[in-house]
Amino acid sequence: MDQLHSALNSLKLLRTNVGQIFESLGGGIRIEHGEEHGDNKFLHELQELLTTTNGYLRDLESTVNSLSTPPAPLTLGNTSFLVQELSQDRQALYSQLVNSYKWIDKVHDYGTIAATVLHANSLKRSYNSNSNKRRRPLGSCHNIPPSHFDSVLTNIERSFNDMTINITRPHATNAIVHITLGHVLKAVLIFKGIMIEWVTVKGYDETFDDDLWAESRHQVFRKVQDHTHSAMLHFYSPTLPDLAVKFFMAWLNSYLKLFSEPCKKCGNYLLNSYPPTWRDFRLLEPFHEECK
Ligand SMILES: [Zn+2]
Structure with missing residues (x-):
């Protein structure tokens, strides 16, 4: 677990550094580079950044190489019992399950955002809202003879x-x-x-x-x-x-x-x-x- 942690850490460092490179590249030659030879200083800055990135990349490679493949898939509670499934075509259930967990998480996030947005919209055309105290029986204007x-x-x-x-x-x-x-x-x-x-x-x-x-x-x-x-x-x-x-x-x-x-x-x-x-x-x- 420690190795995994350090691998993730070096990945994070690498990403931050690459981000810095693009930021510096996007900014171009800035005032602090000075009027004369500004382009040289800018190139020098980029070179330094690239060198550090190389170092981080090497770190990441070495930590990843030292990682061992986990002997069994990581378990999520009772889902480990799925391993005991005998039928061949049901053995892939575990990864599908993990995917659906992720999916549900996303649905939950989007749902929360949508609820906030909709709540701010005061143009209500129905009486479905729970907060409305003067609530009338539903269908008063939908179901009429x-x-x-x-x-x-x-x-x-x-x-x-x-x-x-x-x-x-x-x-x-x-x-x-x-x-x-x-x-x-x-x-x-x-x-x-x-x-x-x-x-x-x-x-x-x-x-x-x-x-x-x-x-x-x-x-x-x-x-x-x-x-x-x-x-x-x-x-x-x-x-x-x-x-x-x-x-x-x-x-x-x-x-x-x-x-x-x-x-x-x-x-x-x-x-x-x-x-x-x-x-x-x-x-x-x-x-x-x-x-x-
Ligand atoms: Zn007029």
Whole structure:
């Protein structure tokens, strides 16, 4: 064991020294080498470093040579019983086991880091966190009966004149809602329970076909889609999911005047050839992206 220790030690010395060489090489000729003959002094420094490295390398070689092969593999607790395994193809289990220990260690490390990073992210979309004391029963907004969902959406449709809503359920439970807003735009809302998961916005002249995720070919509707995603997160509320959808729809409905209302701040219809694509969350007033 002592020999192994000294071998590891000389390996460490060698690595440190090689590190120094690269550091010095990377730094190039420095001020302390002086203005005149700086290059000579630099070369001399490198040479010295290389000589020491050679010495360390020789040390390492000699200590490694004096090491003897361990008579039996190092044991990890009960795993030594694996040696008694008779079947030929199971004898390699030991090294695999060591590898999986290392792997689990790494998973543990990464897991800890990921947990720290995720914990710092306050944008929580679920109530899974243990620290939350106002915890509601899970699934309050994921598991809702389709009839309830339909009645919420029908009520919303009734309260807006120029909004038509069409609900489909191609994948059994979760609904996909097609919305047409006057002659201005079309949108597809993909729901999970009564929580909006995704929004795609397109122009009135465009179709969705099979790909509900494909973006509009008009830049203005792509911009509007970006804003709907902010709104989706803004209005999201796991405690009052019905209300969240209603607020979102009221907000979306304000795009009926996308091309016919001037910006509330600069008073213009167009800025950088865009209409006011942003809508204030509270008063639903139109703003250019640059004016909000
Ligand atoms: Zn403006």
